[in-house]
Amino acid sequence: MSRLLLALRLRKVFPDVLRSITAGLVLAFAGSRANVARTILSCAGIVVGIGALITVVTAGDLGERYAKAYSESVAGRAATFQVDLMAELEDLEAFEADLQRAGGTVVSLSTWISGPVVRSGGTPVPDVAFAAVDASLSDIRRLEIVQGRWFTEEDQESLVPVLVVNEELAGLLGDVTDVEIGTRRWLSARVVGVVETSAFESYPQLYLLRSPASEELMSSLSSSEEPLMLSYSVLVPPTDADPDSFLYRLASASWRWGAPTENIDEFVSVWRSDDSEAVDEMLGYLSMGLLGVASITLLTGLLGVLNVGLVTVRERRRELATYRALGASSLTLFVAVVTEAVVVSVVAGAIALTLCLAGAWVVDVLASPYLPSDVSVFVPPEAALVGLASAAFVGLLAGIIPAWRALRASVVAGLRE
Amino acid sequence: MEALFAPEEQEAPTGPLLRVHDLRRSFTVSGTRIDVLKGCSLEVARGEVVAVVGQSGSGKSTLLNIIGLLDSADSGEHVFDGVDVTRLREGQRARLRNERIGFVFQQFHLLERRSALANVSVPLVLAGVPLVRRRAIARELLESVGLGDRLSSQPHQLSGGEQQRVALARALSLNPALILADEPTGALDKASSTMIMDQLLDHARSRNTAVIVVTHDPEVAARADRTVTMSEGRILPAEEE
Incomplete structure (x- = not known):
């Protein structure tokens, strides 16, 4: 009854309110x-x-x-670990497999190397930063392709080393269709793409795809007096981004790749490289x-x-x-x-x-x-x-x-x- | 438009349009109480024109404000159109004022920077009349007071007489039962005064609208059906006037 009265009252009052x-x-x-x-x-x-x-x-x-x-451009997406090897391992392939087993969703070689020189038309370009990488690096770091493409699986079949250069280096090289790379001897190389020169790293850069064709070049670097120390970029879920836990899991299988579990710190270091935190x-x-x-x-x-x-x-x-x-x-x-x-x-x-x-x-x-x-x-x-x-x-x-x-x-x- | 206070909804509005009895109103100024109305009584029939005269300070404007529901008496009886207005809420008083009472002020009180048409439309807006209809009504009223060619003129573009005619059209816009005119010719010259009073009374009589006009002008008072005199907060009995 009271509801009915309220309804009747509202029916009477509502038009007045609306009119007001x-x-x-x-x-x-x-x-x-x-x-x-x-x-x-x-x-x-x-x-x-x-x-x-x-x-x-x-x-x-x-x-x-x-x-x-x-x-994301400099250090990788969230969350990226940098895994550095401080000694040579017996079985690198097993180690890379364990990087994934330990929680890495994407793993890429990401090693800065010194020694090789790149040239086009006979003139070497000085002060070029070289990075030996896998094609999967583009899933870890933000790389803006401005010309051509990034590496693909097919590039593994290439008979010559495959490169991606940044705009800065492409400008210095001039003709990127006629590129040679080398340490002790020159190897013809193929540039498949040009990435944007980062606003944060404006020097000439070159990415060398790790492949059978680049093996000779990599070996020549490893056999020098100072062995090549490999580094990896490993993308892990942001919710599981504790480097110590990652290293602990990795160490549990260290026997597979020839490193003692108790001294794992002397062989492998893991640190978070992305700046998202x-x-x-x-x-x-x-x-x-x-x-x-x-x-x-x-x-x-x-x-x-x-x-x-x-x-x-x-x-x-x-x-x-x-x-x-x-x-x-x-x-x-x-x-x-x-x-x-x-x-x-x-x-x-x-x-x-x-x-x-x-x-x-x-x-x-x-x-x-x-x-x-x-x-x-x-x-x-x-x-x-x-x-x-x-x-x-x-x-x-x-x-x-x-x-x-x-x-x-x-x-x-x-x-x- | 449904009117809350339409005569057909009230109990047989056969009596006077307005009945105030023993109204009292006082104000406190700087701690001193001033009794402005001291038991004021008045009845106005439908369609009647009543002039209220009296000296300044006799309480004429206070009475008009209370009758127009702009103010409330401290005590006394106040029945308008069969409704005991002392029991109404603020919103109901506003609606009654809007639909049943028209005002004509000495200073016109037109809205600045608004056209004559817009000024006449204000009561219609408040009554919820649709745009097209209210424009038509406002236009018709302005034409009826001889301002058909000044629809878009703003107050400052009009003479005093013209402004008061706009105010008159505004007061008539909802065909009220009562028009309250407070010194409607006080700010006008003689010719304009005559014209305004002619139009006010013509419209009122043709629509059976009651008018209470407060005035100091004997000529204006003489045109009313009845004149009452106020003195010291009371309406004097006819034999004392």
Whole structure:
């Protein structure tokens, strides 16, 4: 019975509430249009505040993507172990198999070597960094191919060493179709691809695929006075990225590849090479800092709109009293004043967003030569969303207090002004 | 549009349109209590034009504000259109004011930077009248007060007389049962005053709308069906006027 009464009461009250809200919305839009100067004044503060907020969120996003690109390009994706051999092992093949058994999802030789020289057209290129790798390295590190391709399984069948060079080295070589590589004697080599010169490592680099064709070259390096110390990049699940546990598991089968379990540290070292933990920590601090800046920015914008709102209500006492006299209910007036503030804020937020989009485009054009190719400057959707939502929230907050004051004001006193 | 206070929904609105009895209202200013209304009583019939005269400070405007539901009496009886308004909630008072009472103020109280059409539309907006319909009503009313060619003019572009005609059109927009006019000609020259009163009374009589007009102008008062005089917070009996 009481439910029925409530339903009947709601049926009677709801149209009144709806009418009040609708009228409030109409008055709000009419008010915003009629008081252009006030609207622009309110807008200006919000545009600055929301613009700063969007910029801060955009900068945070850019920083995160840049840091991730740096980390993945230089040190590997999360989580990458660097496994260094400090002595020659009896059975390298068994060791590599155990790297996978111990938890590695992707394993690649990743050994920086010194000694070989590369040349094209007879002129050797000095100071080239050589890395002997497997094709699977591209699954571990971020490598942007700008020309040709990365290594494939078919390259194992090549009769000549297969190379991928970076843009820097490709530029120094000139003709990459006629490349030779060697230590004591020159071997013809085939360049199958060119990777982007990393913004973080701008020197000439060369990746040599470990294959039967490169065996002679590798052997010549191993047989020199200082034996070649091999290193591996091993991708492991981020949830299982404890180097000590990995080494412990690896050591349990060390007899297979000829290293004593008790002295495993003298043969193998394992350390985490990717920077994702450090980056995450840094981004955590960055986020907190940006959140602080954004909060202050937002608060400043809020106070600006609140100030304009309060001044507006004081200046509009007569207008608001006229509305009351003509039959505006408290709800209508409340909705009108709050909606005006929200509409002005959201419009200002949209203007700020437009300016930020334009600004991001300009910065992207200017900064693109200095950024990795897959890191561009743009306003991320979450920044736009945060900006517009904050604008609406600020408008709501800044509208409620003036609206409350408007309701408390005496109609008779307002009409006398 | 469903009217909350439509006469057909009330209990036989055959009595007076307005009945106030023994209204009392006081204000406290700087700790001093000032009794403005000291037992004010008045009845107004449907379609009747009543002029309220009296010296400044006699309580005319306070009475008008209470009758117009802009203010509330401290005590006393107040029945409008068969409804005891002292028992109404704020929202109901606002709706009653919107649908059944029109105001014409001395200072016009038009909304600045809003066209004449928009100004006349305000009560219609508050009543929930759809856009097309309210534009048509506002246009028709402005034409009826001779401002058909000034629809888009804003208040500052209109003379005092024209502004008051816009205010009159606004007061008539929902065809109220009562129009309250507080010194409607106080800010106008003689020619404009005459025109406004002509239009106010013509419209009121053609629609059977009651009018209470507060005035200091004997010529305005003389055009009413009845004149009552206020003095020291009371309406004087006819024999004392």
